[in-house]
Amino acid sequence: MSPRAGTPGPASPGSPPPPPTSTLAFVESPVQLLNVLEWAHAHGLAAGGRPGAGTGGDTVGVTGADAGGDTEGVTGADADRGSVGVTGADAGGGTGRTAGGVLAGSPAGRGVAGRAPEGAGAGARDRLTLVVLSPTDPMTRGQLRRMAELARDEGYEVRWEEARGGATAPFQTIGGLTGALRRADRVVMGDPFSRYVQLLLTITRARDLVVVDDGTATMEFVAQLARGERLVRWHRKGGRPGPRDLLFAPVSAAARRRLVPDSGRGGRRVEVFSSMPIEESPDGVTVTANHFVWTRARFGPPRLTGGADLVGTSLVETGVVDGDRYLAAVRALAAAHGATRYFAHRRESADKLHRLAVETGLEVVRPELPLELIARRGPIGRTVVSFPSTVVHTLPLALAGTDVRVAVCDIDPSWLTATASPRAEGFLSGVTGTARDVQRVAGAVLPD
Structure with missing residues (x-):
């Protein structure tokens, strides 16, 4: 029996170790990034980059909602805008403290730079790169930057993509990721309903696909996949598809097919990593429970x-x-x-x-x-x-x-x-x- 993709096979005496598995994780929200860290911990993936190392020189974890000036008047970091009773983590705007008193990247946050999670075994040779497909919403960007800082403090490589930064941004982002996507052995995604992610799924050749929680939407995703339905967010279900939906329908359908396991030779494996109650799952899909072990180990x-x-x-x-x-x-x-x-x-x-x-x-x-x-x-x-x-x-x-x-x-x-x-x-x-x-x-x- 051949070894499972993503897990190094046995090496004969004197032979060089097998090459590390390349894993790309695409996230568009802070919760998705958190759940990728939980997934990596649960599967014993070692940190793949040196502490604090990123790609492209991105500044992450800067105080304020976003280093690029993406702030809203409702955050306490900008108290002079007259917000009433609305606070952020740092009304003074200068200490870098997050709500709850955690300083991203500090010992108080218990991030251990470059250390593999406990119990890391064969999977410790896996190399995980987190790709942030940055949204435009200021508060989401701010939380993502702090989560990216925690991921870097854990030793993982983080690649920040301004995926929605203008009309040409999607083409530049996808063009820049195509090579890495084709080389990746495993792709982890937080939102299978995302058009961005669905488009990326049509490019990758990875045989291991993992869906981590993007909240309660995961319950609906698994149910739709099990019933063979098209992927539609729950709060839009029942509505009439718009022109953009119809234009994107072939890509969405292709992505849904990619998320169905294939048990044939060299087939495709699909895992759902979730803390949600999964009542119906498609045949062949592995459902792994997320117990927030990393969160409890690092905080509180x-x-x-x-x-x-x-x-x-x-x-x-x-x-x-x-x-x-x-x-x-x-x-x-x-x-x-x-x-x-x-x-x-x-x-x-x-x-x-x-x-x-x-x-x-x-x-x-x-x-x-x-x-x-x-x-x-x-x-x-x-x-x-x-x-x-x-x-x-x-x-x-x-x-x-x-x-x-x-x-x-x-x-x-x-x-x-x-x-x-x-x-x-x-x-x-x-x-x-x-x-x-x-x-x-x-x-x-x-x-x-």
């Missing part, structure tokens, strides 16, 4: 406050939940649980957060790292209340062994907009219903 345990914290969601921004009803629900939850802080989702709009801070009195915090890391480091409330989202699945894992109680508030059907996908109510209910180790709390009954 957290210092707990006596109160409660609320976790925000971008359901208003995606057109699923009505903005006024969402604000009323937040106000009711804060009063019911004695919450004082609101951890904003990175895609929540500055206008909405400003209004929320004024009308609820909550301190709105823009985390500079994914909430799993912020909560693990602390300080964090003894109760964390969230709407249906990824964190109701991930926080109990990241906070295992602590006294933090995670609670989830259902989305009342009356909060949904008239344009919300027909799939929305069932999907959100499933996110809540399948969450483990969380407490269900009743949402406010809002007047019409």
Whole structure:
């Protein structure tokens, strides 16, 4: 039997060691990058680059939302813009501290430069390069830069691509990555719904494909793959495809076929690395559980406050939940649980957060790292209340062994907009219903 691709085979006495496996990981969000680090730790991949070494001389981990000036008025790093009750990790803008008190790249963050994860065996010869396909959203960029700094402190190579920096940027990015894609033995991706990733999948010859969590969307991806459906994000399902969807349909279909395992000679293996409940998976797909072992090893345990914290969601921004009803629900939850802080989702709009801070009195915090890391480091409330989202699945894992109680508030059907996908109510209910180790709390009954 030939050795599994990506794992060095046995060497005969005196023979040179087998060449290292080349792994390319494509990420577009901070959570995706975190889950690639968790995947690498779980599979015993050694760090592939020298500490702090990157490609192209990119500056990563600079204070502020983004070294390139990508800041929003709602962050505390720019306090002179008149934000009300809205703070970032560093209102002074000069210490480099992230929310929760972690200095990216410092001993406090427990990043061990150049050290392979515990238990690294044959896979320690694997070489992992993280490719950040940078979005344009300022807060996402800021969190990505801090996560990239942590990855570099772990010794991994990080390649920052301004993939959306103008009309010609996609062509330059894809052209620059084509050679590495064709040489890669394994490709790891965080968002199989991404058109960028789908296009890259049509180029690669890698026989090992890995999908790491991009939040609750992973549940829908696996279900669609199992049913042989086209890949459509859950909040858009049921809608009529637009012109761009129709134009891109052949590429999307080709990418979906690439994500189906092939058991033939020299076939293709597909792994899903997830902390989500996977109820149906395609034949031949390996599902590996993400227990956030790296996060718990590198951060915390957290210092707990006596109160409660609320976790925000971008359901208003995606057109699923009505903005006024969402604000009323937040106000009711804060009063019911004695919450004082609101951890904003990175895609929540500055206008909405400003209004929320004024009308609820909550301190709105823009985390500079994914909430799993912020909560693990602390300080964090003894109760964390969230709407249906990824964190109701991930926080109990990241906070295992602590006294933090995670609670989830259902989305009342009356909060949904008239344009919300027909799939929305069932999907959100499933996110809540399948969450483990969380407490269900009743949402406010809002007047019409």
